[in-house]
Amino acid sequence: MFQNPSGLRHILSSRGVAKALLIALGLSISLCLWVARTPLPDPPPSRAHPPGTTDAGLYRAIVARVRNGQDYESAAVAEHRRLGYPLHPFVVVRPPALATLLARLPQVGYAILLYAVLALAVVVVWWRRIATSSEDLKRRRLFLIAGLLSGLAVALFTSPATTYFTETWSGLLITLTLGLRTDQRYLASVLTGLAAGILRELAIPFLGLMAVLAISERRRGEGAAFFAAMIFALALLANHGLKVNALAAPQDLASPGWVKFGGLAFVLKAVNLNVASSAFGLWLTAVLAPLSLFGACAWGGETGRRLFATLGAYLVAFSIIGRPENDYWGFLIAPLVGLCAAAGPFVAANLFRIATKSSVAN
Numbered sequence: 001m002f003q004n005p006s007g008l009r010h011i012l013s014s015r016g017v018a019k020a021l022l023i024a025l026g027l028s029i030s031l032c033l034w035v036a037r038t039p040l041p042d043p044p045p046s047r048a049h050p051p052g053t054t055d056a057g058l059y060r061a062i063v064a065r066v067r068n069g070q071d072y073e074s075a076a077v078a079e080h081r082r083l084g085y086p087l088h089p090f091v092v093v094r095p096p097a098l099a100t101l102l103a104r105l106p107q108v109g110y111a112i113l114l115y116a117v118l119a120l121a122v123v124v125v126w127w128r129r130i131a132t133s134s135e136d137l138k139r140r141r142l143f144l145i146a147g148l149l150s151g152l153a154v155a156l157f158t159s160p161a162t163t164y165f166t167e168t169w170s171g172l173l174i175t176l177t178l179g180l181r182t183d184q185r186y187l188a189s190v191l192t193g194l195a196a197g198i199l200r201e202l203a204i205p206f207l208g209l210m211a212v213l214a215i216s217e218r219r220r221g222e223g224a225a226f227f228a229a230m231i232f233a234l235a236l237l238a239n240h241g242l243k244v245n246a247l248a249a250p251q252d253l254a255s256p257g258w259v260k261f262g263g264l265a266f267v268l269k270a271v272n273l274n275v276a277s278s279a280f281g282l283w284l285t286a287v288l289a290p291l292s293l294f295g296a297c298a299w300g301g302e303t304g305r306r307l308f309a310t311l312g313a314y315l316v317a318f319s320i321i322g323r324p325e326n327d328y329w330g331f332l333i334a335p336l337v338g339l340c341a342a343a344g345p346f347v348a349a350n351l352f353r354i355a356t357k358s359s360v361a362n
Contacts, residue, residue, distance in 0.1 A: 015354060015355050015357065018355040022355055028289075029290050033283060040266060040269050048085075059164035060164055061082075062079050067104075073240070076096075094166050098166045102164065115169065119172060122172055123148060127141065147338040147339050147342025147343075151275075151337055151339065152172070154278060169196075169200075173193070173203070174193070174310070174332060175335040177189045177196065177206075180192060186219075186221075186225065205317075206310060208226075209310065259320060260323055266322050267315055268289060270322070270328075270333075272285045276288070288341040294348060296343075298340075310336065311337065315333075318330075
């Protein structure tokens with residue numbers, strides 16, 4: 001039986017609470033399955049883009065310009081304009097870090113290798129992290145790592161295209177940040193989290209979340225470090241914004257915005273970036289999404305709190321922001337969904353044992 005399976009050991013001795021959690025899980029899965037019956041349609045091709053234009057093609061063209069000596073913002077603005085992509089607001093232009101890195105590599109094969117090495121580091125860190133957890137987690141270490149790999153594999157299988165997406169790299173770094181952080185050490189975690197925020201601004205709120213959680217636990221040094229990382233990432237983003245705005249013209253295209261309230265339909269589309277769900281269909285995604293939140297609590301304590309808060313925050317955010325074509329944002333949490341969903345069935349089974357135990361056993 002999992003120790004502290006839900007992170008709420010002080011109330012889980014109650015059969016009523018265990019039953020309520022199981023009902024909540026069942027209702028969540030049922031609702032997701034119902035929504036999965038009518039998934040969001042793929043958006044029509046933009047009339048502003050030349051035929052055959054893809055986001056990966058845009059990023060590849062920008063990298064080629066930077067490799068030939070052009071500064072990043074000028075290259076990005078030129079390609080956005082040439083291929084009919086918006087330039088307002090400035091956040092439609094990705095931060096420069098990844099393109100600059102890729103431009104310094106001789107060819108994309110080196111980027112794929114670097115991504116694979118980073119993915120291997122994530123697996124090793126979580127393998128060791130599980131080894132220091134409860135006996136129940138250690139007994140299921142291979143299964144949990146298989147879940148983690150299911151969330152890493154989509155980006156690897158679809159490379160080199162996904163190598164140009166900042167979300168795939170930031171998702172790895174977010175997962176690495178959570179795996180590296182311990183009660184005694186947090187500096188490496190802060191640095192990997194900062195790298196995630198520098199690569200993709202959608203990871204900056206994660207730094208703020210980590211700061212808030214540390215401060216709530218009276219870990220002032222850790223909270224200050226994550227807060228400083230967030231401020232630094234925001235400063236770099238603001239500098240990037242000033243450069244883009246200086247080059248963009250008023251007549252350049254503007255984004256239609258991202259606050260679309262796509263709800264569970266968009267959440268499921270984003271969570272679908274998993275080998276298992278890609279193979280078996282959206283119905284499996286409808287099961288994995290709620291299970292991942294339950295499975296996040298298998299670690300209990302501060303690790304479980306951070307896993308649950310990170311997944312929960314992004315899932316809620318994705319229900320509010322994001323157009324149908326932004327489903328690749330799911331790469332930010334794909335490794336975490338796989339890792340935590342693998343623990344979900346065991347947490348549910350333990351709750352079932354608690355809920356059905358006889359009153360004599362109580």
